[in-house]
Amino acid sequence: MNAIEIRNLRRVYRATIGTLRRHIREVVALDGISLEVRPGELFGLLGPNGAGKTTTVKILTTLLIPTGGQASILGFDVVGQADRVRPRIGFIFGGERGLYWRLSACDNLRYFADLYHMDPDRSRRRIDELLELVGLLGREDEKVEGYSRGMRQRLHVARALLHDPEVLFLDEPTMGLDPVGARELRQVIRDLKGQGKTIFLTTHYMFEADALCDRIAVINHGRIVALDTPERLKGYVRDLRVIELEVFGIAPPVIDQVRALPTVDAVSVEDFEQKQILLVQSPQGSELIPEILRLLDTARVGKVVVREPTLEDAYVRLVGGDRGLAQVD
Amino acid sequence: MQGLIANLRIFLSGAVLSYVALFRWFEPIRYVASKIILPLNQILFFTLLGTFATGPQTASFYAIGNALQVAAISGIYGVTMSVGGERWEGTLIYLFGSPANRFFLFFGRAFVHIVDGILGVVMGLAWAALLLGVDLSQADPLAMALVILITTASTCGLGLLMGAVSLVALDTFFVNNMVYFLLLVFSGANVPLQNFPEAVRTFSYMLPLTRGILATRQIVAGASLAEVAPSLLGEAFIGALYLALGYSLFKSFEYFAKRRGRLEAM
Numbered sequence: 001m002n003a004i005e006i007r008n009l010r011r012v013y014r015a016t017i018g019t020l021r022r023h024i025r026e027v028v029a030l031d032g033i034s035l036e037v038r039p040g041e042l043f044g045l046l047g048p049n050g051a052g053k054t055t056t057v058k059i060l061t062t063l064l065i066p067t068g069g070q071a072s073i074l075g076f077d078v079v080g081q082a083d084r085v086r087p088r089i090g091f092i093f094g095g096e097r098g099l100y101w102r103l104s105a106c107d108n109l110r111y112f113a114d115l116y117h118m119d120p121d122r123s124r125r126r127i128d129e130l131l132e133l134v135g136l137l138g139r140e141d142e143k144v145e146g147y148s149r150g151m152r153q154r155l156h157v158a159r160a161l162l163h164d165p166e167v168l169f170l171d172e173p174t175m176g177l178d179p180v181g182a183r184e185l186r187q188v189i190r191d192l193k194g195q196g197k198t199i200f201l202t203t204h205y206m207f208e209a210d211a212l213c214d215r216i217a218v219i220n221h222g223r224i225v226a227l228d229t230p231e232r233l234k235g236y237v238r239d240l241r242v243i244e245l246e247v248f249g250i251a252p253p254v255i256d257q258v259r260a261l262p263t264v265d266a267v268s269v270e271d272f273e274q275k276q277i278l279l280v281q282s283p284q285g286s287e288l289i290p291e292i293l294r295l296l297d298t299a300r301v302g303k304v305v306v307r308e309p310t311l312e313d314a315y316v317r318l319v320g321g322d323r324g325l326a327q328v329d
Numbered sequence: 330m331q332g333l334i335a336n337l338r339i340f341l342s343g344a345v346l347s348y349v350a351l352f353r354w355f356e357p358i359r360y361v362a363s364k365i366i367l368p369l370n371q372i373l374f375f376t377l378l379g380t381f382a383t384g385p386q387t388a389s390f391y392a393i394g395n396a397l398q399v400a401a402i403s404g405i406y407g408v409t410m411s412v413g414g415e416r417w418e419g420t421l422i423y424l425f426g427s428p429a430n431r432f433f434l435f436f437g438r439a440f441v442h443i444v445d446g447i448l449g450v451v452m453g454l455a456w457a458a459l460l461l462g463v464d465l466s467q468a469d470p471l472a473m474a475l476v477i478l479i480t481t482a483s484t485c486g487l488g489l490l491m492g493a494v495s496l497v498a499l500d501t502f503f504v505n506n507m508v509y510f511l512l513l514v515f516s517g518a519n520v521p522l523q524n525f526p527e528a529v530r531t532f533s534y535m536l537p538l539t540r541g542i543l544a545t546r547q548i549v550a551g552a553s554l555a556e557v558a559p560s561l562l563g564e565a566f567i568g569a570l571y572l573a574l575g576y577s578l579f580k581s582f583e584y585f586a587k588r589r590g591r592l593e594a595m
Contacts, residue, residue: 013590058590061426065588086428097419100350107346114342115429117335159423 412492483568
């Protein structure tokens with residue numbers, strides 16, 4: 001039996017537009033996705049903002065009712081058997097909210113242990129174990145309002161693990177964490193996988209998915225556009241080279257001109273404070289550089305590097321392929 | 330049996346922890362201001378205004394009415410903060426994603442506010458006796474204790490309904506203020522019910538507090554528990570009705586929020 005099964009899952013949101021002349025617009029968040037996650041697998045769901053990642057997690061955690069299709073956790077339907085699903089899953093959504101800031105970490109965990117019907121002896125032992133696992137032992141009696149973002153996120157993980165769930169949903173768990181905090185949390189996720197937990201992870205960070213996940217599904221516009229192991233997903237762009245150009249103040253029309261070059265497969269831009277990194281995917285590699293530099297005539301260009309494609313480049317090709325341009329956070 | 334014990338734990342820990350976590354006035358200065366100074370001001374304001382307009386013999390009418398009405402501060406504002414606060418804190422999705430029994434989860438939110446409300450009413454009556462000379466010597470202590478308990482609990486029933494409304498409504502405090510002032514005017518705290526037209530009087534009897542205030546005035550005047558029992562039963566029934574309405578709305582909110590994807594919407 002699979003830990004998670006999704007069949008033709010569909011979710012449409014209805015949004016009301018206008019104040020006086022109100023009309024309803026339908027937004028398709030999930031357009032019939034299907035996938036399976038095996039027990040003990042660490043499965044990643046990647047996609048740009050609005051692709052349908054959080055909607056999928058919300059449906060699987062019984063927090064949202066789908067408009068079509070079916071989903072089950074450990075054989076239990078997430079809508080019709082939600083009461084049997086809830087004790088078997090744990091979940092966290094990214095961000096700092098979702099904890100009682102005026103309570104201590106210990107009181108937060110104690111309360112959630114009660115909500116999951118844990119008896120006091122078991123919950124006391126479990127809370128100590130989890131505080132140690134997430135590195136909050138010694139700080140457990142402090143109010144959460146005094147915690148750093150990373151500490152709050154680790155407390156979220158402890159809360160999700162309290163009742164020792166078989167399946168864990170982590171929706172962008174490292175979002176907003178500093179590099180050290182994110183690395184610590186990734187180690188916790190690895191440890192959980194080592195304990196045999198099934199983990200469903202959504203993330204924006206390719207290296208994170210690459211480092212952690214057994215398999216990855218890429219979702220875009222509510223559809224699964226690829227589902228494979230990280231290594232095989234990288235194979236999607238093995239025929240390409242990536243030219244990375246450091247530019248200062250590149251205009252959007254110039255990006256369109258680069259994209260229009262006949263041998264260019266995809267273009268993406270990463271924005272930093274004063275500079276941008278222009279990423280050009282092409283089978284040509286370094287031979288293309290003079291032509292790109294000619295187009296970047298008015299922009300100041302810094303370092304230029306040609307490198308092998310990564311999972312992120314495969315992702316850009318998959319989600320940005322239809323428009324040739326993907327804005328990466 | 331194990332299920333019942335687990336649910337009682339949800340009720341009790343939810344009662345205490347939600348009070349500490351979500352009741353925003355739970356800080357020394359804000360607590361004193363909202364639970365001691367505000368009620369005292371209200372009692373003094375209406376009693377002095379009322380006696381100025383109608384004579385010193387009516388001081389007891391206004392002082393007792395407002396001392397009981399103080400229960401609405403805990404019942405309406407406090408309970409609403411403890412239910413609606415889940416949304417502000419972003420914890421609602423984690424509660425609704427848990428297997429916890431929704432009734433115990435919901436009802437536990439009111440428990441400490443009932444205790445808090447009782448203390449508020451006792452303090453209000455003490456102010457009435459100490460500062461305004463209200464004579465409580467004729468009151469049957471058991472009847473008085475029961476009327477305070479039932480009236481505070483029934484007001485918290487309305488508070489639970491308002492708490493459920495706060496999960497749907499965007500401006501909770503506007504609605505709460507409106508309800509608080511409706512009680513101030515129509516519960517009989519400051520205007521004798523016989524002064525209202527029939528239709529308004531009917532509306533007054535649909536509110537919590539109304540029968541409790543009537544019963545308290547009777548008890549202070551020397552009525553026995555048996556004499557005020559019908560009013561107390563009526564008050565308890567009204568409170569239970571509001572609690573049932575609040576719980577139904579809470580359950581409906583959970584269902585529709587999951588259907589429409591608005592569980593986290595602020």
